[in-house]
Amino acid sequence: MEKVGYAEIAAELRKQMQNGVLNPGDKIPSLTEIQRKYGVTVTTANRVFKQLKAEGLTYAKPGVGTVVAARPRTAATGVARLDRLNATGNPFAVEETATDHMAMIRGCTDNDIIEQLRIEPYEELVIRRRTFRRNDVPYALGMSFIHQRALRDVPEIARSGPLQPFWQKTYTERTGKEITRSPERRTARLAADYELEALEVPAPAHAAVPVLVLHTTFYDEDGPIELWEDVYTPGFWQEDTE
Structure with a gap:
């Protein structure tokens, strides 16, 4: 009996695409490699390939094999960038950057x-801002x-510009306090003018433009320490x- 099903294998490869281990244009493991690594039959390995292709995540490239597809209108979440940082040391996929820190x-x-x-109303916070870009x-x-x-x-968190390494890692090293995070929360609201300007959305002044908003809260042993x-x-x- 196989120890793992096609859905679990597909999920692992999907995660590797999300966290930057596999990037657009990279060849994914072959049928034989999947069979050998996971101890599954060729039928199960084929189902993995079909599932990823059906999701638009891969395509067959003549002379190369099955490769990761580019997704130019897909936006990474903060948690995806954090997972990619932990997995590869870089929070960005090959086509992603951050500007205007x-x-x-x-x-x-x-x-x-x-x-x-x-916190109390009007209590001071450190606010860091940047624009994430794809291509x-x-x-x-x-x-x-x-x-x-x-x-x-x-x-250092009060200084403009990118922080290397990630400030939470520095915090843990200096204090010994581990930081954990909440699940992402999603909502929608109307964008502020400065948000539309940063996102380069062509809209008349004070236009009502709905946007998706994600929140992630981080905690140490003393309570909430950061909100994304x-x-x-x-x-x-x-x-x-x-």
Whole structure:
């Protein structure tokens, strides 16, 4: 009896595509390699290939084999970027970048952020902002709202520009406190003018443009420490990574 089914194998390969282990144009393992690695029959291996092809994730390239398909209008989530960072050391797939890195300290008046980070109204936060791009087209505006207590151990978070390494890793190394995350939460709302400008969405001033918004909250042993908010460009598909 086979120890693993085609759905589990397909899920593992799908995850490798999401986290950047397999990138567009890369050849996926052959039928023989899948049979050998997972101890399955050729029938099961064939079902894996058919499933990934049916999802539009792969295609047959003459003279090469089955390769990963490009998905230019697919937007990565914050959790997908984090998984990719943990798996490969790089949060981006080959066609992704981040630009316009900014950092500031501001008092918070947003009730949802206040509730999720368990802070008082007008309490100061570190706010980090960047624009995520795929093939140089903006697909998401990323905002990080970081509790001010993180400044004691990682003052670098208040500086504009990319942070290397990821600040949460630095925080854990310096404090010994592990950081965990909540599941992603999804909602929709109307975009602010500055969000449309950052996402390069051509719309009249004060136009009502609906956008998808994802929130992820991070915790250490003392409570919430960071909230991610990703605002997605209309017209991009956002995949589930849970």
